[in-house]
Amino acid sequence: MTITHLPILPMPELDRWEMNLQRVAKTPLRCCPDLSRIAERFEAWWHHEVLDRPVFLGKANTNPHRPVQKRTDLLHQPDAWFASKQQDLAQLHYVGDGIPNIRVDFGPVLLGGLLGGRMEFSEHTSWTLPYIRDDWANAPKGHIVDEDLWRLTRELFARVASDAAEKYLIGTPDLGGSADVLSNLRNPETLCMDVMDRPQAIADTIDAIYPVWHETISALYALATQAGAGLIHWLEIWSSKPYMIPACDFNFLIDAASFNRLCLPDIARQVATIKRGVFHLDGPGATRHIDALLEVPYLEAIQFVPGSGTPSLLPWIPMLQKIQAAGRSLYLVCLPQEIPILARQLRPEGLAIQADFGGSASELDQLFESFCRETSARRS
Amino acid sequence: MADLSALQQAVIKGDRANAVKLTQEAVNAKVSPKEILDQGLVAGMAVVGARFKKNEVFVPEVLIAARAMKEAMGVLEPVLAKAGIKPAHTAVIGTVQGDLHDIGKNLVAMMWKGANFGVIDLGTNVPPEKFVEAAKQHQANVVGLSALLTTTMPAMKKTVEAIKAANLPGVKILVGGAPITQAFANEVGADGFAPDAATAVDVAKKVLAA
Numbered sequence: 001m002t003i004t005h006l007p008i009l010p011m012p013e014l015d016r017w018e019m020n021l022q023r024v025a026k027t028p029l030r031c032c033p034d035l036s037r038i039a040e041r042f043e044a045w046w047h048h049e050v051l052d053r054p055v056f057l058g059k060a061n062t063n064p065h066r067p068v069q070k071r072t073d074l075l076h077q078p079d080a081w082f083a084s085k086q087q088d089l090a091q092l093h094y095v096g097d098g099i100p101n102i103r104v105d106f107g108p109v110l111l112g113g114l115l116g117g118r119m120e121f122s123e124h125t126s127w128t129l130p131y132i133r134d135d136w137a138n139a140p141k142g143h144i145v146d147e148d149l150w151r152l153t154r155e156l157f158a159r160v161a162s163d164a165a166e167k168y169l170i171g172t173p174d175l176g177g178s179a180d181v182l183s184n185l186r187n188p189e190t191l192c193m194d195v196m197d198r199p200q201a202i203a204d205t206i207d208a209i210y211p212v213w214h215e216t217i218s219a220l221y222a223l224a225t226q227a228g229a230g231l232i233h234w235l236e237i238w239s240s241k242p243y244m245i246p247a248c249d250f251n252f253l254i255d256a257a258s259f260n261r262l263c264l265p266d267i268a269r270q271v272a273t274i275k276r277g278v279f280h281l282d283g284p285g286a287t288r289h290i291d292a293l294l295e296v297p298y299l300e301a302i303q304f305v306p307g308s309g310t311p312s313l314l315p316w317i318p319m320l321q322k323i324q325a326a327g328r329s330l331y332l333v334c335l336p337q338e339i340p341i342l343a344r345q346l347r348p349e350g351l352a353i354q355a356d357f358g359g360s361a362s363e364l365d366q367l368f369e370s371f372c373r374e375t376s377a378r379r380s
Numbered sequence: 381m382a383d384l385s386a387l388q389q390a391v392i393k394g395d396r397a398n399a400v401k402l403t404q405e406a407v408n409a410k411v412s413p414k415e416i417l418d419q420g421l422v423a424g425m426a427v428v429g430a431r432f433k434k435n436e437v438f439v440p441e442v443l444i445a446a447r448a449m450k451e452a453m454g455v456l457e458p459v460l461a462k463a464g465i466k467p468a469h470t471a472v473i474g475t476v477q478g479d480l481h482d483i484g485k486n487l488v489a490m491m492w493k494g495a496n497f498g499v500i501d502l503g504t505n506v507p508p509e510k511f512v513e514a515a516k517q518h519q520a521n522v523v524g525l526s527a528l529l530t531t532t533m534p535a536m537k538k539t540v541e542a543i544k545a546a547n548l549p550g551v552k553i554l555v556g557g558a559p560i561t562q563a564f565a566n567e568v569g570a571d572g573f574a575p576d577a578a579t580a581v582d583v584a585k586k587v588l589a590a
């Protein structure tokens with residue numbers, strides 16, 4: 001399959017951001033004294049290799065009386081929001097290669113909000129209200145529309161960044177994938193019909209979202225660099241070079257030809273812009289696109305979640321092995337009981353496991369110890 | 381001369397202009413409205429449903445086929461009503477309280493309509509009492525409950541309980557959605573579980589025949 005290569009906007013500051021990340025990686029953080037070793041482990045993972053063991057991430061809430069929540073209700077009160085996030089940080093227990101961080105978290109709707117979609121939040125999810133009309137005349141035009149939201153985002157980010165240096169990392173908002181942003185702004189069902197009726201309007205609008213994504217991610221890296229802070233994205237993967245997490249949950253609704261024509265070129269363009277990416281592959285319906293994704297240059301890894309109805313990863317082991325065989329790394333969110341099986345069945349090189357864990361800190365410690373025993377026994 | 385196989389093909393292709401034109405031609409030619417419905421529109425949607433089940437077509441193709449059928453029904457419905465022909469079954473459907481996702485629910489509603497069910501769509505974030513009220517009001521044979529979030533599965537359980545407590549004779553409850561499993565359907569006491577929209581017609585017919 002040939003991927004259509006779209007024109008790329010340059011990121012002239014990439015080298016400067018990388019220098020900052022490499023400097024941060026060499027300095028112990030107050031909340032993470034082992035950062036340099038963790039960073040080395042992740043860099044090996046990015047290169048489809050393994051250091052002493054596969055990457056392992058886990059965190060547990062040490063205060064059962066105070067759940068850790070997004071608190072999107074406080075986003076417009078930066079002081080209260082930041083105080084709440086600091087409390088979260090204090091009560092979260094990280095193990096393995098988990099790195100304490102405070103994330104500016106709007107859910108995956110920020111880009112849609114910046115493009116003028118009204119953001120809505122509930123306890124468990126967030127969404128933007130569709131506004132693109134049937135004639136597409138009011139579709140995004142390649143610039144940020146909601147300047148107030150953009151100001152708020154940068155304010156919250158800068159606020160965390162100024163405190164984070166030498167203590168913890170700052171987490172970026174999930175920018176989502178361009179097709180997903182468009183799906184929300186148009187309505188997923190209507191966009192499905194547009195796939196048949198108006199494919200060029202979809203391609204043009206995805207093209208118009210790209211500069212806004214570019215501006216947003218560039219500004220976040222620049223703010224973190226300016227404050228001397230380290231930065232990670234929503235999967236909490238460290239990288240000593242700038243990276244991104246492309247996604248396209250819309251892909252489970254459409255066939256391979258439509259995905260390859262309408263969505264893949266933009267995914268490839270985003271990753272080629274920043275030169276390192278890990279794709280968020282969500283659910284069984286998305287797996288039919290894996291072969292196309294494995295051909296995307298700079299896409300070094302795949303994060304796979306088997307879907308909310310089928311939380312077991314075990315039926316997917318052949319596909320996961322195929323991803324590794326294609327020279328890509330894996331990031332898997334695993335049920336605790338499946339971790340030993342996956343660690344046995346998959347190559348340790350380029351393997352990262354995040355424990356899907358709701359237990360206590362001591363139980364998480366035990367899980368991690370057992371993972372270390374298992375993987376070191378296998379290596380020896 | 382009315383061509384019901386061409387009408388069937390128009391639905392399969394999602395060619396709404398032709399679906400409307402061919403339906404009108406069949407009506408003008410005095411073909412029985414039941415025949416137009418069963419051998420043209422429903423037969424076309426059945427092919428689309430079967431292809432969807434086999435992953436030969438995907439959601440966009442199903443949606444445009446359903447749109448073609450809906451527009452053709454605009455021509456056929458007055459004729460059906462005049463002839464006193466009613467849908468084979470009546471279904472009430474909605475996404476349970478706390479859940480705003482609707483694409484899966486909409487696909488099931490389309491599949492049911494395509495199989496000649498009368499469908500009352502209650503939308504998303506529907507409280508249990510609204511399902512009960514609608515099932516009573518429309519004398520439903522089937523109530524379909526959808527959920528996408530694991531966090532709204534308890535609301536599905538509550539809704540099943542409320543419908544059962546209302547003691548509506550002959551009403552069968554079907555559940556579905558990404559996090560729903562047969563085990564969960566059994567646990568909450570649903571009559572049927574549709575793992576995806578493509579199987580929802582078969583499951584509904586099966587529980588209604590039981």
